[in-house]
Amino acid sequence: MKRSFKFRLRPTVKQVQALSACLANHRELYNAALQERREAWRRSAVTVSYGMQSKQLKDIRRVRDDHARWSFSSQQATLRRLNLAMEAFFRRVKAGQTPGYPRYKGERWFDTVVWPSDRDGCRWDSTPDAGHIRLYLQGIGHIRVHAHRCIAGRVKTISVKREGDAWYVILACDEVPTNVLPPTGRVTGIDLGVSEFAALADGTLIRNPAWWRQTEERLTKAARRHSLRYPPGCTRSKRKVRSSQNLAKIHRGNARKRLDFHHKLALNLVRENDILVHEALNIAGMVRAPRPKPNPDRPGEFLANRAAAKAALNKRILDAGWAQFLTILTAKAENAGRLTVVVNARNSSRTCYQCGQVDAASRAGITFRCTTCGHEDHADVNAARNLLRAGLVLIQAE
Template sequence: MRRAYKFRVYPTSGQASRLAQCLRDHQRLYNAALEERREAWRMRRASIRYGQQSGQLKDIRGFDPDQARWSFSSQQATLRRLDKAMAAFYRRCKAGQKAGYPRFKALDRWDSVEWPSDGDGCRWKPDMGRVYLQGVGHVKVHAHRPVQGRVKTISAKREGRRWYVVLSCDDVPARPIPATGREVGLDVGVARFATTSDGEVIASPRYTRKSADEMAAAQQSLSRKQRGSANRKRARAKVAEVHRRVRNRRADFHHKTARALVRECDVIALEDLCITNMTRSASGTLEEPGTNVAAKSGLNRSILDAGWGQFMSILAGKAEDAGRRIVLVNPRNTSITCHQCGARCTRPRQDTVICPAHGAMDADVNGARNICARAGLGSGQADAA
């Protein structure tokens, strides 16, 4: 199986400044390549391919000593990143969706460089506690857990003032754990983070909301600072710092929750939710245009707050590692159908559904039991009241 490890790195001041230059030069390369594509499209409706752009790298490195410092392969990876963004753009166009042309990346939005292959312009050196990055040097790494499998790609990432290295590994051996006999459906929600088909409630942490004041204060302070000033730079770093803290708290919560579920359950069934679709209808355009926009923005915010995509991928990774099974089911009507008889329920309140035959039930538990049944798991009705 494949697995990513993220470790904090501690560059010397010289290394930190070279890392920053490395980011900047890759950002410039990306923007220059995007510029070339835009111009070609504007002037002659021509599209430029990845191969044509990477074919110019040698020349670019020949006349630009700044670019020549960095790994050829990491530059190719940056050009491929643009290629992916373009491909996604064309795919959306083709599907008739609203598609924004890929944008130029501002430096503060460009936070990582990838070396696509260990040993090629980069080297993971666990014995030394360091990672070698071409043009940067041997950077000290705090590897808080052992890396297993074969290191495939290495990325350097900036988050605020901190630097991280992300190792993506192949052939990581799974570590199966003993069966527990528990199989659950998991209903993910907004008011509660999640509810299982056997009635366990995992409360929602709401870190973003808690931190909203702090964030608002940091952003307001930033907006009052003069452009280009040192104060503004500091205020910007503060905003990034608050963001980072929220992200970390959320990731911790997701890891902890996923770990517990995987430890306790052999099989976990979930709705196959397409989060992007749920969050993109914020303008209220999909159903009843104009109505419920405010309610939806609130809901969207909570969904983003809860960060489902991240939780699911963490859960899937841990499940695979432990030899547990994840089943995705069609989410259609799971919340409004009675799990005992299949009748359509009414939902007078967010937390309650009423079946004409079986009366009032907890909406989330009912949903979780439907998910369980759809996944073909036994306990969907086992202890139904």
């Protein structure tokens, strides 16, 4: 199976300069290649292909020493990334949608360089006798890695990512051996909720950690302060940059804590259960922003509905969290030889587990009280039990 590992890099000051230059050159390449495609299309409706651009790379490297010092393969990978973005764009145009044309990448929007295969302009664990792990990158040197764990499998691709002022390496590994756990004879249904993080079919409630709300509030406050001080369109000053960097730092801290929580919870659930049933998330509906309401007094303008916008944002944060948790759960289950079952969650919170009656009125806040048979339960636990039953039916049908 496949798996990826992420480690913090500990570059020297000189290596940081080289890493920044490497990123800047790859970004320049991306933007130049994008410009070429745009202009060729605008002037004569000619499509420039990846193959053509890859061929030009040799000429670029001949005349530009600053580009020639980096790995040829990582530059090709950057061109392929643009190619993917273009293909996705044309696919959506064909499907009748109106996507935005791929954009030029500003400094803050280009943070990753990919080396498509180990030992091609890069090398994982380049100095095995040094006592600690180093990553070799062509043009940059041997960078120390804070390897807090052992990796497994064979390293396929190596990516280097900048997050704020920190640098990370991400190893995508293949042929990672699975670690099958002995069966426990237990099964569970998981309902992801808003008031609690999740409810299990056996009645367990998994609460959002206590720090959750605090960290989110801290982020909201910092974001509000930032947008009040530096409204859109105000000049980019040193203070503004520092303020937005600070905001991003808080955001990354929160994301790290959430990731850790998701990993630990998923590990426990996978250890304890042979079969895990959860609902299917509506990914397409998740990323779509709510449609703004037109202003009845001023035609052509829209109401600034702050409460709705905030609720929508909170919803998107929640959705993103759930998607991340389920991705981790699925990967851990696969690694442990456990079965995950995805069921359609339609009506699972409105259906009575006892008698099967579907009635939205049965649900009153956090309690479920069946309007037909009087069955009472925690609303999310009732839903989790419905999910589990649906999942078990699904397995038997196969």
